[in-house]
Amino acid sequence: MGLSIERLTVRLGQRTVLHDVAAELLPGRVTALLGPNGAGKSSLLRAMLALIPVESGRVLLDGSDMAALDARTRARRLGYLPQSAELAWNIPARSLVELGRAPHRSPFAGLGEADRAAIGRAMALTDTVRFAERLTHELSGGERARVLLARVLAGEPDWLLADEPLASLDPAHQLDMLGRLHGYAAEGHGVVVVLHDLSHAARIADDVMLLSEGRLVAFGAAEEVLRPELLEQVYGIGFERIGVHLIPTPPARVPHSPAGR
Template sequence: MTLEAIDLAFGYPRAPVGRDVSLSISTGEVLCLLGPNGCGKTTLFKTLLGLIPSQGGMLRLDGRDVASFSRPEFARRLGYVPQANSAYFPFSVLEVVLMGRASRIGAFSTPSASDREAAKAALEALSISHLGPRLYTAISGGERQMVLIARALAQEPDMIVMDEPTASLDFGNQARVLERIRALAASGLAIVLSTHDPGHAYACADRVALMKKGRLVALGTPAEVVTPARLKELYGIDVAVAFVEAAGRHVCAPSLTQVDVQP
């Protein structure tokens, strides 16, 4: 499948956020979106997912205007891993993952045995089956993040949009999720993710889009766009980008001499 944005404009009523965004993402690919806080990453994602209407331009899925898809038809194709927010409703983890089946179940039906199997398989794929019976309100933020990824997997979509999937994860789980993202793409999914760690782009992305003030300032392979000059343009700080042989890839490290530390 291919999702294509052409000169997309996006934002909220009376509050435009971004425009002129053109990109495409296809099966087997990982696209990483980098950009400072508030530049519009989440708003772009919500627009790609059809959760808020676009404010201009065109969005096509497999060459077809997304406006011509029914809501459930479109929702089945695209999974969403939102930022892990606080949880208020005391559902079990398994129930939360089952919610990923909603677009396949229908409004008035109950989950079938195969829906339960898909939910359990998603938990298993992320090695978090042990969390299944736990209350979603009583697990850690990082565990919740993994559960939200499982929920998207249970949906069996063609593409998953992940909003900062590594944000609240410990060092080990960050690496596991980045590896999982690569494996999911290799298994035939398209993945779009945002992150605040440019090194993650080198770890898992085929292509990287850099966003500043709601516009893309660069789009290309990690080596082409995740450079000290581009990172300075994006974040206003000096960043060293170096190949680390033991890691087998480039890593990014900000230079701390630019931070004013008071004794």
């Protein structure tokens, strides 16, 4: 049971972006999807959600082929937080979160009690209640990111697949978001999250999938995969472990040139 990725190969245009990727993901755990830019992390998430076609292989959700499930069932079971969601509609934040209930109700039915409860829980969890009535185009990037997470959580998916959910959050809200992802897994849900900060991964991941150039270089318990020597191979820079932190070495410093020179 869980999400089984079976020998997945994906082509986009002329490029093979995933080669024969296989892994068994379990509910109740946070799986971090790591790898350099262009490694294939977003493509893997999208292939798992059946949003892009696969060349070969398949993804099974509790034994059922994802590609064979109808879109509504898929949406109920797997919640997707994409990397950078454009918001076409300028609507109150609460209305956006309400859209997360769409897979659970018929298009013209009003919100039921269960819908309202799920929306309330999702907004409380993401600390978005205080700007519930504000228009989405008037929110900051980080506020919008939390509202978008609330929309996904309102759907109460069994699995949450999040693509760089920390990107526009300040440090306090990053830690808060990590805590929420961890908490969602602790409730028995599956969480798959694309991260760039390896210390964040070390903090919350139970398992890690490490991708490089479309290939799965390592998959396993976080403490086994997050080893400096393995990370160095994949990222091409050194890492030092200090507590839960994995620090690039030598410490990256951007040369400073005073303005006007």
